[in-house]
Amino acid sequence: MRRMGSLTNSLRRLFLLLATLILGMALGQGPKTLVLVSQGEHWWDEEAGLYEAALREELLQGGFRVLDAAQVQRVADRQLLTRLVQGDALAAITLATNFKADALVVSRVFTSRVLATQTNVATFYTYKATADVRLVMASTGQVVGSWSPSQTGTGTSEREAAFAALRNLGRQVGQELRKQNFSASGASPVVRLTVTGLKGFTDASVLLRELGAQKGVVSAERKSFANGVLEAEVVFQGSVDELAALLESLQLLPLEVTEVSGFAIEARVR
Numbered sequence: 001m002r003r004m005g006s007l008t009n010s011l012r013r014l015f016l017l018l019a020t021l022i023l024g025m026a027l028g029q030g031p032k033t034l035v036l037v038s039q040g041e042h043w044w045d046e047e048a049g050l051y052e053a054a055l056r057e058e059l060l061q062g063g064f065r066v067l068d069a070a071q072v073q074r075v076a077d078r079q080l081l082t083r084l085v086q087g088d089a090l091a092a093i094t095l096a097t098n099f100k101a102d103a104l105v106v107s108r109v110f111t112s113r114v115l116a117t118q119t120n121v122a123t124f125y126t127y128k129a130t131a132d133v134r135l136v137m138a139s140t141g142q143v144v145g146s147w148s149p150s151q152t153g154t155g156t157s158e159r160e161a162a163f164a165a166l167r168n169l170g171r172q173v174g175q176e177l178r179k180q181n182f183s184a185s186g187a188s189p190v191v192r193l194t195v196t197g198l199k200g201f202t203d204a205s206v207l208l209r210e211l212g213a214q215k216g217v218v219s220a221e222r223k224s225f226a227n228g229v230l231e232a233e234v235v236f237q238g239s240v241d242e243l244a245a246l247l248e249s250l251q252l253l254p255l256e257v258t259e260v261s262g263f264a265i266e267a268r269v270r
Contacts, residue, residue, distance in 0.1 A: 048109075048166075050163050050166045050167050050170065051109055051129070051166040051167070051169060051170040052170065053167075053170065054166070054167045054168075054169075054170025054171045054174065055170040055171070055173050055174040055177075056170075056174070057170075057171070057174065058170070058171050058173075058174020058175055058177075058178065059174050059177065059178070062174070062177075062178035064178075080094060080095060081095070084104070084106060085106060085108065087134075087143075088141075089136075089140070089141025089142070089190040089233060090141060090190065090192040090233065090263060090264065092104055092106075092136045092138065092141045093138060093140075093141050093190065093263045094263075096138030097138070097263075101138045103135060103136065103137055103138055104135075104136045104138055105133060105134070105135055105136070105177060106133075106134045106136060107131045107132065107133040107134070107173065108131065108132045109129060109130065109131040109132075109166070109169065110129070110130060111127050111128065111129045111130075111162045111165055111166065112127065112128055112130075113125065113126070113127055113128075113158065113161075113162075114126040114127060114128050114152060122156045123156065124154060124155070124156060125154065125155055125156070125157065125158050125160070125161040126152055126153070126154050126161055127152065127153050127154075127155075127158065127161040127162040127164070127165040128150055128151070128152045128165055129150065129151055129152075129153070129162070129165035129166045129168070129169040130148065130149070130150040130169075131148065131149055131150070131169055131173060132146070132148050133146060133147055133148070133149065133173055133176070134146045135177075140190055140235075141190040141263075142190065142235075147176065149169060149172050149173060149176065150169065151165055151168035151169040151171075151172055152165055152168070153165030153166070153167070153168050190233050190234070190235050190263065191233070191234045191235075191236055191240055191243055191263050191264065191265055192231070192232075192233060192263060192264040192265070193220075193230070193231070193232045193233070193234050193247075193264075193265050193267070194229065194230070194231055194232075194264070194265070194266045194267070195207065195229070195230040195232075195255065195266075195267050195268065195269070196228060196229050196266075196267075196268045196269070197228060197268040197269035198225075198228045198229070198230055198253075198269060199228065199269075200228075201225055203253060203269070204222065204225050204230040205222075206252055206253055207230065207250070207252070207253045207255075208220045208221075208222055208230075208232060210250055210251070210252045210253070211234065211246075211247070211250065214246055214250075216236055216237045216238045216242070216243075216246070217234060217235070217236055217237075217243075217246075218235035218236065218237060219233075219234070219235045220232055220233075220234045220235075221233050221234075240260060240263060240265065241260065243265065244257045244260050244265050244267075247265065247267055248267075253269060254269070254270040255267040255268065255269060255270065256268055256269075256270050
């Protein structure tokens with residue numbers, strides 16, 4: 001595993017924190033928590049673990065039930081994790097479903113040197129750690145809270161200062177999470193829709209316009225279109241099965257639903 005050497009040449013080292021918050025449903029149980037930390041291509045790193053450990057401690061003190069990080073380390077689909085960090089709603093739903101989660105916290109964190117002060121005794125360094133934090137409801141993939149905290153840390157080496165900043169920031173993020181409302185009531189699920197057999201981009205546009213005008217459809221957004229295949233995300237006020245039935249009732253471009261799985265629907269043009 002890659003270790004942190006001198007931070008002089010890496011002042012904006014990137015950390016990715018994916019904290020899967022599984023809310024306890026039984027009375028008196030606090031949120032059940034899974035934490036996954038990534039640094040670059042390395043998903044489990046000693047340095048990023050400082051941020052995780054401080055955050056984990058705060059959640060424990062707040063009554064959260066924190067699970068062993070080794071359970072998350074067994075996630076084989078790294079592309080899924082990358083998509084989650086990029087804001088893919090279906091990726092959030094998929095990962096949360098795998099761990100029976102109700103909410104996820106996705107955070108990108110980096111450090112930078114702020115100051116170096118030379119004294120007669122030693123050089124003192126100050127580093128700043130900054131995070132972008134998003135609270136995502138697992139059932140819908142919708143972001144219900146976001147903020148960008150930062151903290152500083154000092155030390156007689158750059159390593160010590162950066163580590164102090166990360167620990168301070170982890171504690172702050174944990175404290176903020178303890179204040180958040182994890183209720184997902186009233187939210188609508190995001191469904192990944194794949195449609196094949198389209199003759200061209202015009203067909204895809206017609207389909208999304210008709211679908212978007214239907215009762216219960218909050219939005220129908222195209223994610224990609226290539227070779228007659230449309231990938232879209234649909235926010236729908238109802239069940240996935242109800243959305244599947246709605247798709248087969250469209251008039252301008254009749255569809256046949258071929259598969260319904262989790263929060264994903266596959267269909268083809270009749």
